[in-house]
Amino acid sequence: MAPFDPHSFADSSQPFATHISLTLYLDFSGSSIHGSALLTFPAPHSGPLTLDSRSLTIESVLDPRSLSPLPFFASSSTGDSATDPIKGSPLTITLASHSSVLIVFCTSPSSSALQWLSPAQTFSRYHPFVYTQCQSIHARSVFPCQDTPAARIRYSARLNLPRPLSAVMSASKVSRREPVLGEASPSVPDSVWCSHDRIVEEFSMNQPIPPYLFAFAVGDIDGRDIGPRTRVYAEGGAEVLEAAAREFAGVEEMVMVGESLFGPYEWERFDLLVLPPSFPYGGMENPRMVFLTPTVIKGDATGAQVVAHELAHSWTGNLITNKTNEDFWLNEGFTTYAERRIVEVVQGKERADLNIGIGWRGLHDEMIRFKDKMEFTKLKTKQEGVDPDDVYSQVPYEKGFQFLWRIERQIGRPAFDEFLKKYIATFKFQSIDTDTFLEFLKANIPGIENQINLHLWVNGTGIPPDAMEPVSAIYTEIVSLAREFISGKVPTEEEVSHWHGQEWELYLENLPNSVEASQVTALDSRYRLSESQDFEVKVAFLQLAISSGCKEYFAEVERTLKQVGRMKYLRPLYTTLVQGNAKEEERLLAKRIYEEARDFYHPIARGVVESIFSTRL
Numbered sequence: 001m002a003p004f005d006p007h008s009f010a011d012s013s014q015p016f017a018t019h020i021s022l023t024l025y026l027d028f029s030g031s032s033i034h035g036s037a038l039l040t041f042p043a044p045h046s047g048p049l050t051l052d053s054r055s056l057t058i059e060s061v062l063d064p065r066s067l068s069p070l071p072f073f074a075s076s077s078t079g080d081s082a083t084d085p086i087k088g089s090p091l092t093i094t095l096a097s098h099s100s101v102l103i104v105f106c107t108s109p110s111s112s113a114l115q116w117l118s119p120a121q122t123f124s125r126y127h128p129f130v131y132t133q134c135q136s137i138h139a140r141s142v143f144p145c146q147d148t149p150a151a152r153i154r155y156s157a158r159l160n161l162p163r164p165l166s167a168v169m170s171a172s173k174v175s176r177r178e179p180v181l182g183e184a185s186p187s188v189p190d191s192v193w194c195s196h197d198r199i200v201e202e203f204s205m206n207q208p209i210p211p212y213l214f215a216f217a218v219g220d221i222d223g224r225d226i227g228p229r230t231r232v233y234a235e236g237g238a239e240v241l242e243a244a245a246r247e248f249a250g251v252e253e254m255v256m257v258g259e260s261l262f263g264p265y266e267w268e269r270f271d272l273l274v275l276p277p278s279f280p281y282g283g284m285e286n287p288r289m290v291f292l293t294p295t296v297i298k299g300d301a302t303g304a305q306v307v308a309h310e311l312a313h314s315w316t317g318n319l320i321t322n323k324t325n326e327d328f329w330l331n332e333g334f335t336t337y338a339e340r341r342i343v344e345v346v347q348g349k350e351r352a353d354l355n356i357g358i359g360w361r362g363l364h365d366e367m368i369r370f371k372d373k374m375e376f377t378k379l380k381t382k383q384e385g386v387d388p389d390d391v392y393s394q395v396p397y398e399k400g401f402q403f404l405w406r407i408e409r410q411i412g413r414p415a416f417d418e419f420l421k422k423y424i425a426t427f428k429f430q431s432i433d434t435d436t437f438l439e440f441l442k443a444n445i446p447g448i449e450n451q452i453n454l455h456l457w458v459n460g461t462g463i464p465p466d467a468m469e470p471v472s473a474i475y476t477e478i479v480s481l482a483r484e485f486i487s488g489k490v491p492t493e494e495e496v497s498h499w500h501g502q503e504w505e506l507y508l509e510n511l512p513n514s515v516e517a518s519q520v521t522a523l524d525s526r527y528r529l530s531e532s533q534d535f536e537v538k539v540a541f542l543q544l545a546i547s548s549g550c551k552e553y554f555a556e557v558e559r560t561l562k563q564v565g566r567m568k569y570l571r572p573l574y575t576t577l578v579q580g581n582a583k584e585e586e587r588l589l590a591k592r593i594y595e596e597a598r599d600f601y602h603p604i605a606r607g608v609v610e611s612i613f614s615t616r617l
Helices: 238-247 249-262 303-312 328-349 349-369 395-411 413-427 435-442 454-459 473-487 500-509 517-525 536-546 551-564 566-579 584-600 603-614
Strands: 019-027 032-054 058-061 072-074 089-107 113-115 131-134 153-162 164-167 172-179 198-207 217-219 221-227 230-233 270-276 287-294 320-322 431-432
Touching: 032 517, 113 603, 153 164, 153 217, 153 551, 164 172, 164 198, 164 221, 217 221, 221 238, 221 249, 230 238, 249 303, 249 328, 249 413, 287 303, 303 328, 320 328, 320 413, 328 349, 328 395, 328 435, 349 395, 349 473, 349 500, 395 413, 395 454, 413 435, 435 454, 473 500, 500 536, 517 536, 536 551, 536 566, 551 566, 551 584, 566 584, 566 603, 584 603
Parallel strands: 019 153, 230 270, 270 287, 320 431
Antiparallel strands: 019 032, 032 089, 058 089, 072 089, 113 131, 131 217, 153 198, 164 217, 172 198, 221 230
């Protein structure tokens, strides 16, 4: 066996599937999917084929032509000795000159990619909801596959779901129709598949994507066009949909700016889905169907900056993908750079500089977080035996951005723009590693290795000395005001009259970690930051309040942790409650809140919070 990805059982000596045809029966009552996956390979293969799986029951493996069984071995479940706590279980099939294989399976209610929501957990409270989150290594808990970003697949999907509901996917919609006899997975009887209260929706993805970009959502979903190639969808009725449409009204302009900077938009559509508040990320860049947290709807269009990031992934991440998670910066560093270029054109340089400043503060915070694990402050990391969710951080985003910004400053923006376009055109629809990028960089910008210490940037720990804090009047003003807070100076109404959420976020994140409780309450009494509808501001303030021992804000902390499941908010609040100098009262509060909120959180978020408890300092 020749594994090449520390997070996958896939074997480099075996062929990658090029197409997967999925038939999925969604069982809301059992929180599971009964399905089949037809994997097709570029040529006949004889010998073992190893796939990734996690929390899947493999019912049978069949020759698609004859439906005769094929030999396979799958470890049973979480208690099996062959189960890896990070990678899951290998599924090994023996093929004899087969160019395709049919696998019949069932997901588990504990699938790490799927969150099944009861009607009470949704906005509308009338119908259940389910959605996927497959990044980084969770597609294997939805269907067996070679779950590595090195493998790019096309797919088709046939979803059988309750008739009142509808589905969206990171794929082109083909049809919504009545079920047909004989099309079900072998494990689903025709009488069940064709029940009068079921409907079938079909999708097709004709461009090759890594498995982590496979995505769907099913529920009471409605949509509204906001541009010639963009439709916003939401669960929760007209109010949520209208707010989302207003927030993202400028998306088409962003797409056109992206095309002018980085080349043609290759994905035809750029649709958006606003998910229920348990969604663990700000956004997920699934091609054709970006998933978003409702917390990005801020009412002032600044939430569109998250959309700019997910849009930028259409070129860097989706079009060119990191080969393994050890090269994750190739996705996120490039995308953070591209996002800020789009924001600079659409919303102005001052807004882009604020983004850079917030990222600069976040990068320094990550240096503190990883002070005992400096490996994860590198761009090119070693992750054997490491769960990528546990070391997810701003380092690949912000240090990656700084690296590319450093190259831009060295050669000038016009030359760097030409380099970017050539890079994207050369490697589109491919998965590459850091060495491939560096070789391309040196070949196309001769002598760059003599001008910038590429090895230090990629393989060195910490922040390189030639990284740069942004320079702008508004950034300098806000940071200066934050430094004056320690002496008791609260900004005046005149000084903050032009501030929006990002300005307050930058201000709060540059305050000392712990100040006098009276200063915190004085700041809040003037500006009501604890009541902010912008969760970036609210969470930054509540983190400060916890650190300063302001018990009067514990009720708001609890409400916040039970209201949203975005890990960007869960991680700092739970960490502040349980780690470092946290008091026993705060640790007990955190434990109680988590026990009560646990079922609301997505499985990925649960794992992150539980790791915070288990690594208490």
